[in-house]
Amino acid sequence: MNTYYAANLLIYAGVDIIAVLALNLQFGVSGIVNFSFIVFQAAGAYAAAVLSMPPHTAADYSFQVYFGGYQLPFPIPWIGGALAGGVLAIPVGLVVLRKLRSDYQAIALLVTSIIANTVINNARPFLNGAAGLALVPQPLQDQVDTNTDSYLYLYIALTAVCVGLVWFLAARIVNSPYGRTLRAMREHELAATALGKNPVALKMTMFMVGGAIAGLSGAILVGFLTVWAPSTWLYPETIILFAALIVGGRGNNLGAILGALLVPVGFEEVTRQLIRMNVGPPNVIPALEWVAIGLFILGFLWFRPEGVRPEPRHVFEGSPETELVENVGTA
Amino acid sequence: MSIFAAAFGFGLVSMSVIAVAAVGFTMQFGITNMINLAYGQVMISSAYVAYYINRAGVTIWVGMIAGAVFGAVFSFLLNRLVYAPFQRKGTSHIGMVIVSLAVSLMLANLLLPIVGYFSVSYQEHAGNLVRLGDIVVTNNQIAIILLSVALMLGIHALLRYTRLGKAMRATAANPTLARNCGIPTQRVIDMVWLITGALCGLAGVIAALNSDSFVIASGAGFLITALAAAVLGGAGQPYGAMIGAVIIGLITELSAAAWSPEYKEVVAFGVLVLVMVLRPQGLLAKRGALAAAG
Numbered sequence: 001m002n003t004y005y006a007a008n009l010l011i012y013a014g015v016d017i018i019a020v021l022a023l024n025l026q027f028g029v030s031g032i033v034n035f036s037f038i039v040f041q042a043a044g045a046y047a048a049a050v051l052s053m054p055p056h057t058a059a060d061y062s063f064q065v066y067f068g069g070y071q072l073p074f075p076i077p078w079i080g081g082a083l084a085g086g087v088l089a090i091p092v093g094l095v096v097l098r099k100l101r102s103d104y105q106a107i108a109l110l111v112t113s114i115i116a117n118t119v120i121n122n123a124r125p126f127l128n129g130a131a132g133l134a135l136v137p138q139p140l141q142d143q144v145d146t147n148t149d150s151y152l153y154l155y156i157a158l159t160a161v162c163v164g165l166v167w168f169l170a171a172r173i174v175n176s177p178y179g180r181t182l183r184a185m186r187e188h189e190l191a192a193t194a195l196g197k198n199p200v201a202l203k204m205t206m207f208m209v210g211g212a213i214a215g216l217s218g219a220i221l222v223g224f225l226t227v228w229a230p231s232t233w234l235y236p237e238t239i240i241l242f243a244a245l246i247v248g249g250r251g252n253n254l255g256a257i258l259g260a261l262l263v264p265v266g267f268e269e270v271t272r273q274l275i276r277m278n279v280g281p282p283n284v285i286p287a288l289e290w291v292a293i294g295l296f297i298l299g300f301l302w303f304r305p306e307g308v309r310p311e312p313r314h315v316f317e318g319s320p321e322t323e324l325v326e327n328v329g330t331a
Numbered sequence: 332m333s334i335f336a337a338a339f340g341f342g343l344v345s346m347s348v349i350a351v352a353a354v355g356f357t358m359q360f361g362i363t364n365m366i367n368l369a370y371g372q373v374m375i376s377s378a379y380v381a382y383y384i385n386r387a388g389v390t391i392w393v394g395m396i397a398g399a400v401f402g403a404v405f406s407f408l409l410n411r412l413v414y415a416p417f418q419r420k421g422t423s424h425i426g427m428v429i430v431s432l433a434v435s436l437m438l439a440n441l442l443l444p445i446v447g448y449f450s451v452s453y454q455e456h457a458g459n460l461v462r463l464g465d466i467v468v469t470n471n472q473i474a475i476i477l478l479s480v481a482l483m484l485g486i487h488a489l490l491r492y493t494r495l496g497k498a499m500r501a502t503a504a505n506p507t508l509a510r511n512c513g514i515p516t517q518r519v520i521d522m523v524w525l526i527t528g529a530l531c532g533l534a535g536v537i538a539a540l541n542s543d544s545f546v547i548a549s550g551a552g553f554l555i556t557a558l559a560a561a562v563l564g565g566a567g568q569p570y571g572a573m574i575g576a577v578i579i580g581l582i583t584e585l586s587a588a589a590w591s592p593e594y595k596e597v598v599a600f601g602v603l604v605l606v607m608v609l610r611p612q613g614l615l616a617k618r619g620a621l622a623a624a625g
Contacts, residue, residue, distance in 0.1 A: 033425050035432070095604055099611045103366055103424045104562075108607060110368070110432070111558060114551050115600040122593040235551075236436055242429065283448075287440040294437035301417070301426060 007152035011224050013265045014159035015217045020244045020260040021170045021253060022213035027242070028250035028311070029174055030206040031186030033106035035238055036092065036113035037214055040085040042120075042233035044215025045222035046127055047084030048077035049136045052223075061135060064128040074139035078162075078219040085215020086208045093207040098200055113235040121230040132229020139223050159220055166213055170253050173209070182206065183251070236290065240264050243293050246300050249307030258309055267293065336465030338588035339581070344472045346580025347479030348538045352553060353560035353572040354486055355530030359406075361567025362503040362523045365414055366428050369435035371554025373409070373528070374535030376438065377402040378545060379446050381536040382453060391455040392474075395536045402532020403525045409434065410524045439547050450544040475537050482530070483573055489526075490569065499523060503567065552596050556583070559599040563606050565613025574614060578602070 019041060026032040054061055055069035072080075096108045121130045138146045139158065145151065173179050185192040185199050193199055222228045240263060248259020271289050300307065356370050380401040381394030417430050458470025468476075490496040498519045501509040510516045538553055539545045560579045564571025579599050586598040606613065 031425075033428065095608055100607060103428050104566075104607075104611070106425060106428045107366060107368070107558060107562075108603070111555055111600060111603065114555060115597055119594075119597055122591075239432060239436055243433075246429075284444040287443040290440035291437045294433040294440075297433040298413070298430060301422065301430060302420070305422075305426070 003149050003152060007156055009265065009269065010156050011159050011220070012268065013261060014156070014163045015221045016241075016244070016260040016264040017163050017257050018166045018217040018220070019214060020241055020248070020256040020264075021166050022210040022217070023241050023245055024251065024253060024256040025170055025173060025213070026206055026210040028245055028252070028256065029179060029186065030182045030203060031102070032097070032203055032207060032210075033102065033109070034207070034210065035106055035110035035235070036116070037210075037241060038233045038235065038237040039092075039113050039116045040088060040211040040214035041218035041221070042116075042228070043088045043211075044081030044085040044218030045228045045233075046133070046218075047215065048081035048219035049133045049222050049228055050127075051080045052077040052137045052139075053133070053135070064131065064133060065125050066128050066133060067126060071137075073142075077223070078139070078216060081219025081222075082212045082216040085218065086212030088215075089208040089211030090204075093204045097203045097207060110235060113238060117230050117234060130230055132227060132231070133222075134227045136222050136226045136228065138226060155224060162216060162220060166216070167253065167257075169209075169213075170256075174251075174253055239297070240267075240293060243297050245307075246297055246305075247307060249309035249311060251311030252307070252309050255307050255309035255311070259307070262308075263293070263296065333465040334588050335585060337467060338584045340463075340466035340468045340472075341587075342581040342584035343466075343476055344468065344541055344580075345584050346577045347476045348534065348541050349556050349560050349580050350573050350576035351479050351482055351530055351537065352534035352557035353564070353576045354483070354569050355527040355534060356557045357561040357564070357567055357572040358486075358499075358523060358530075358569055359527045360561070361569070362499050363410070363414075363520050364424075365410070365418070366424075366431065367406075367409075367414075368428060368431040368554065369409065369438055370531055370557065371550040371552075372435045372438040372442075373402055373405055373531050374538065374553045374557075375545065375547060375550035376405065376442060377532035377535035378539035378549075379442065380532075381539070382446075382451055385453050385455065391453045391536070391540060394453070395533060395540075398536035399529040399532040402530075402535065403528040406528025406531060407521065407524045410520070435550075439550060443547055446547065448546070450546045452544040453540055455540070471540065475541060478533075478537070482533070486569055495519070495522060555596050556599050559603040562603055562613060568613065571614055 019037070023034065023037055026034045026037070050066055050068035051070050051072050052074075053066070053069050054071050056062065056065050058069070061069070092109075092112060096105050096112070100108060120127055123129065124131075127133060138151075138155075140154070144154065173182075181192065181197055182202060184195070185197060185202055189199050218228075241260075244259035244263035245256055246259070247263055248257070249255025267289055271285055274285050352370075352374065356367070359365055359367050359370070377398035381391060381398040384394040384397050385391045413430065413434060414427065417427060422430065455471070458472075458474075461468055461470065461473060488496075490500060498509070498514045498516075499522075501512070501514055502516050502519045502523075506516050509519075534557070535553065539549070542549070556579060560575035561572045562575070563578060564573070564575035579602060582602060583595045583598050587595050590598075
């Protein structure tokens with residue numbers, strides 16, 4: 001296991017943790033079934049890419065076409081990525097979250113994810129279509145040599161700082177009175193509305209916060225990979241994150257982190273080892289990996305719907321709520 | 332204008348295909364309260380069943396029956412072995428949507444190693460061209476249109492005039508009350524999965540027959556058009572789905588002629604978004620998407 005591979009694993013782990021924490025805020029805490037989560041990560045990645053790349057007329061970049069190309073220095077692309085994810089959440093949220101029943105919301109978001117991918121895939125002048133963007137500049141590459149181990153450590157450190165920030169933010173939201181309101185809405189929207197809470201505003205806020213965090217995760221990923229294409233954000237990628245959250249424990253930030261380490265990171269690693277050991281034909285293993293993820297989801301929803309680390313329940317002894325909470329708690 | 336007349340002809344075929352898929356989907360949802368996101372995958376699986384039979388030298392029309400049987404049996408088993416146990420366990424609406432999405436993902440990836448990554452097509456002569464003015468369709472396409480019209484009339488007759496159809500409508504309206512009135516709702520629901528599964532399988536084969544070639548990934552596109560038609564008409568409403576299919580079929584083909592065929596599904600999606608903003612309950616439904624889940 002060389003340094004580059006270890007760094008690769010750590011950075012992926014960081015990106016997945018950030019993404020699953022964001023999904024936890026939306027799905028775990030607020031009950032928004034965001035099946036287009038990966039679109040927000042993609043928006044962040046594309047935004048970070050076009051903010052940091054030179055215009056597509058530049059000498060080395062003329063083989064691709066894209067809009068923008070602003071060559072802005074590091075932190076701006078990452079901040080821009082987060083902003084892009086948050087801003088994209090506004091129109092999507094306004095269409096989906098206002099009137100529709102929750103299961104329709106889920107379907108609408110799933111379809112949005114598939115269609116967004118189709119559009120970017122076919123509309124080449126916008127973001128270079130199916131081929132995607134390549135040669136995305138890495139953060140600080142004009143100041144540091146990116147081909148050294150110390151750059152990898154630097155990138156891991158930057159990722160870790162973001163993980164820390166996102167975790168702090170998520171913990172603050174989950175443990176605050178605002179988080180309690182979100183959980184109340186998730187458990188019983190009508191009751192929360194009757195108490196004067198505005199579920200649409202709450203959902204829109206969490207949609208934007210989660211979208212911004214997803215955008216940040218995309219920006220981090222594209223800075224490391226230096227390429228980004230529609231094939232990297234197909235809708236099943238969202239299902240992996242859902243699997244992570246269901247396995248780890250919905251509504252629990254620690255559970256989300258645990259799930260991110262177990263499912264996306266763990267599966268990648270196991271698959272890589274299996275392919276390296278030549279167990280079975282190489283293109284069957286990734287397919288079976290998806291089957292296994294499906295089985296994980298079904299298995300956990302059946303045997304342990306609350307996940308490995310369940311959400312702590314704050315219910316007063318003897319309160320009439322106890323029975324209600326147990327009834328609606330199973331998803 | 333002849334390009335639009337031709338597109339109208341394609342639209343007729345398209346709406347026939349979408350109608351079969353959308354009516355099956357919407358009946359599943361309306362009667363069993365299950366949003367089956369694996370529907371598109373069952374469609375494409377049935378298309379592959381027909382493909383293997385067709386490749387063995389049998390005509391696609393026999394393959395179509397095999398596809399329908401496969402779709403019926405598979406959907407029935409899917410409900411009995413996966414969906415019904417989860418529903419009995421008290422899994423929420425959203426939980427069931429996630430379950431069906433997981434099933435869809437598993438199905439696609441179980442098939443992938445079996446059928447491969449390359450696109451395939453049926454070996455069937457498209458039949459002679461039939462001209463009606465500027466509208467040009469093949470014999471096969473006329474057969475698809477007639478089949479679809481016959482199926483729609485059959486569904487209408489089933490729902491209106493048979494005991495089973497009445498029992499289905501009663502179960503859709505209020506399952507508990509239906510059971511109390513002596514309707515064997517369990518058997519009705521089994522029948523619904525068999526019938527809608529057969530529609531799903533048939534729809535898969537004719538959708539595949541109507542496109543030049545297909546791959547596993549086509550299943551997602553099938554699902555989107557069926558969903559768009561079903562939601563447009565008001566989810567759970569078979570007649571709404573038929574109207575939705577007519578609208579989606581025409582609009583997608585006309586836009587393909589005017590603009591680009593790559594954006595067919597995008598146009599279907601655009602219609603879906605408009606409906607969700609302007610009339611979330613769909614064209615026919617009284618409550619539909621607006622009512623609380625459960």
